[in-house]
Amino acid sequence: MNADAINPAAWSELWANLAIFKDAIWAAGLAGALLGFIGVHVVLRRMVFASSAIAQAAALGVALSFWVPALIDPIGHAAGHAAGPTAHLLPSPLFEPVLWAIAASLLATLVFIANPVRLHLTRESMLGFVFLVSGAGAVIVGDKITQESHDLAAILFGSAVVVQTIDLYLVTAATVVLLGGHLFLWRALLFVGYDPMGARVQGMPVRALNGFLFVSVGLAVALCTRALGALPVFAFSVLPAMTALAFTSRIGWVFVLATLVGAFSGVAGYAVSFRAELPVGATQSATGAVLLTVALLWRFAVALRDRRRARNQPPSMSTGSTAVPAGSSAPTTSPASERASTASAPRTDAA
Amino acid sequence: MRTALGLARPITGTIERRPGLRLAYVPQQSALDAIFPISVLDYVLMGLQGLGNVTLLRRGAHLAAARRALAEAGAAAFERRQLRDLSGGQRQRVLMARALATDADLVCLDEPTNALDAASEQEILALIERLRSRRGAAVIMVTHLVEDGLERADRALLLDRDHGVALAAPSAAMRTAPEFQHIYGRFVGRHGHAE
Numbered sequence: 001m002n003a004d005a006i007n008p009a010a011w012s013e014l015w016a017n018l019a020i021f022k023d024a025i026w027a028a029g030l031a032g033a034l035l036g037f038i039g040v041h042v043v044l045r046r047m048v049f050a051s052s053a054i055a056q057a058a059a060l061g062v063a064l065s066f067w068v069p070a071l072i073d074p075i076g077h078a079a080g081h082a083a084g085p086t087a088h089l090l091p092s093p094l095f096e097p098v099l100w101a102i103a104a105s106l107l108a109t110l111v112f113i114a115n116p117v118r119l120h121l122t123r124e125s126m127l128g129f130v131f132l133v134s135g136a137g138a139v140i141v142g143d144k145i146t147q148e149s150h151d152l153a154a155i156l157f158g159s160a161v162v163v164q165t166i167d168l169y170l171v172t173a174a175t176v177v178l179l180g181g182h183l184f185l186w187r188a189l190l191f192v193g194y195d196p197m198g199a200r201v202q203g204m205p206v207r208a209l210n211g212f213l214f215v216s217v218g219l220a221v222a223l224c225t226r227a228l229g230a231l232p233v234f235a236f237s238v239l240p241a242m243t244a245l246a247f248t249s250r251i252g253w254v255f256v257l258a259t260l261v262g263a264f265s266g267v268a269g270y271a272v273s274f275r276a277e278l279p280v281g282a283t284q285s286a287t288g289a290v291l292l293t294v295a296l297l298w299r300f301a302v303a304l305r306d307r308r309r310a311r312n313q314p315p316s317m318s319t320g321s322t323a324v325p326a327g328s329s330a331p332t333t334s335p336a337s338e339r340a341s342t343a344s345a346p347r348t349d350a351a
Numbered sequence: 352m353r354t355a356l357g358l359a360r361p362i363t364g365t366i367e368r369r370p371g372l373r374l375a376y377v378p379q380q381s382a383l384d385a386i387f388p389i390s391v392l393d394y395v396l397m398g399l400q401g402l403g404n405v406t407l408l409r410r411g412a413h414l415a416a417a418r419r420a421l422a423e424a425g426a427a428a429f430e431r432r433q434l435r436d437l438s439g440g441q442r443q444r445v446l447m448a449r450a451l452a453t454d455a456d457l458v459c460l461d462e463p464t465n466a467l468d469a470a471s472e473q474e475i476l477a478l479i480e481r482l483r484s485r486r487g488a489a490v491i492m493v494t495h496l497v498e499d500g501l502e503r504a505d506r507a508l509l510l511d512r513d514h515g516v517a518l519a520a521p522s523a524a525m526r527t528a529p530e531f532q533h534i535y536g537r538f539v540g541r542h543g544h545a546e
Contacts, residue, residue, distance in 0.1 A: 044387055187407045191397045194387045201356050201376040202453065203402030249388040249433050 014274050024163040028266030030175040031224040036240035036262020037182055038220055040255055041213055043241040045193050051237040053127045054105045054221040055230040056134035061104025063141040065097040098226050105222035109214040161280055167227035174223045178216045189213055229281040236262050239288035246295035261291055352459050352493060375455035377446050379462050385435040391445050392430040395420055398449035420452035424478055440471035447478045458482055460492040498539050501525060
């Protein structure tokens with residue numbers, strides 16, 4: 001940041017014009033909080049590219065919302081072009097791009113709900129499939145609607161400098177409903193993600209819970225992408241969770257911290273982009289990345305300190321388990337001896 | 352075992368389950384994902400989740416039951432530690448604690464003594480015995496400890512794809528079965544367990 005970037009007059013300018021920018025700041029903060037919370041499940045389940053693939057699906061949905069009306073009624077569509085941009089953009093509420101984006105996102109989540117193991121595939125490869133099909137589809141359909149290409153780009157990567165009121169309402173509603181649902185179900189979702197077989201055996205509704213998670217990811221990504229753009233949405237759904245996981249190992253605090261880091265990245269990123277005249281979405285993403293870098297450095301320093309402490313401690317004879325159940329003999333478990341035992345285990349099982 | 356638990360469809364026949372039957376499954380340690388920051392106490396609390404208690408919103412009300420199970424399994428000392436940071440023996444005791452907390456009628460264990468040293472093996476087998484004798488739970492266990500398994504089990508099922516063997520019998524009868532003798536006869540009785 002150069003010397004001009006810390007001129008306090010510019011910060012006061014942001015404050016003075018808060019009425020203009022407050023919708024965008026609110027949208028960024030709410031989207032960061034929502035995606036930060038949901039992102040913990042996404043990161044722990046190794047689905048970090050889910051939001052990216054869903055955003056691509058949303059892109060295809062938006063492109064189709066322009067192309068399908070032109071296909072159904074080419075004459076009316078051409079007349080709409082002649083009449084001006086507002087005349088042809090929304091020929092019917094059915095072709096509202098946000099609705100198509102949500103529909104395409106939810107359709108993409110169906111792929112994740114299906115169990116890819118039965119097809120001898122991983123979920124990661126299915127994410128790649130959705131990403132590529134959606135990306136290729138958006139480019140092909142986008143090529144057919146060159147006249148709306150600028151509108152398409154605006155909707156897909158919408159400039160967050162100013163957010164439409166309707167988009168703020170949608171993001172607010174999504175945050176209240178989806179975050180509320182996630183707060184209610186966070187332990188259930190954690191159990192199902194960590195030990196799906198154990199959860200099924202104990203009667204947990206695994207499929208319904210996974211369905212809720214994927215649908216909520218789809219809705220959150222589709223609505224937030226429309227308001228903020230694809231890049232910060234992907235960043236908010238990955239970086240805050242990674243930051244929280246680097247800072248703490250207490251799962252409850254991971255969710256709290258990820259929510260706060262997401263909200264902070266959105267608001268602080270917006271402020272920095274205003275002050276330094278940088279692209280909003282990229283600055284919000286970079287803010288999240290800086291926080292993650294700090295967390296990783298902190299983690300590295302803690303690990304280094306622990307290693308030094310361990311090296312300075314005198315060797316102890318007692319390793320492994322220390323607690324002994326009443327009436328049982330003293331255990332002498334150690335990871336090393338267990339590894340040795342593993343090596344001699346026979347292959348045949350008897351039940 | 353997966354078929355019995357309802358995790359896989361039977362190739363032929365049907366599985367009938369008594370209404371209200373409570374099941375617990377103890378996975379292999381290698382099935383646990385080390386990425387998840389799950390504390391020992393949180394893991395045991397998962398054993399108290401199920402169809403009637405999906406959300407576990409009133410966590411405090413279940414803490415006592417979870418701590419009782421941890422104490423019974425000899426794992427109370429590390430309830431605040433991360434499951435991923437424990438040694439294999441400690442971790443297996445925590446897995447057993449969750450099965451104890453579940454208070455299940457039928458507990459299925461997948462290689463509970465895998466990757467453990469001899470002392471830990473005996474501890475875990477004692478805990479399994481406690482599940483059966485004190486809690487009255489039926490136990491199905493996959494194990495490579497043939498001798499120990501036959502000593503403790505009422506019935507044994509021998510599955511060996513290599514030799515094309517599928518044999519179910521009372522444990523005492525299993526020892527003398529020709530199929531069993533063909534595979535394990537030269538190991539059992541000479542050493543502590545099959546090698």
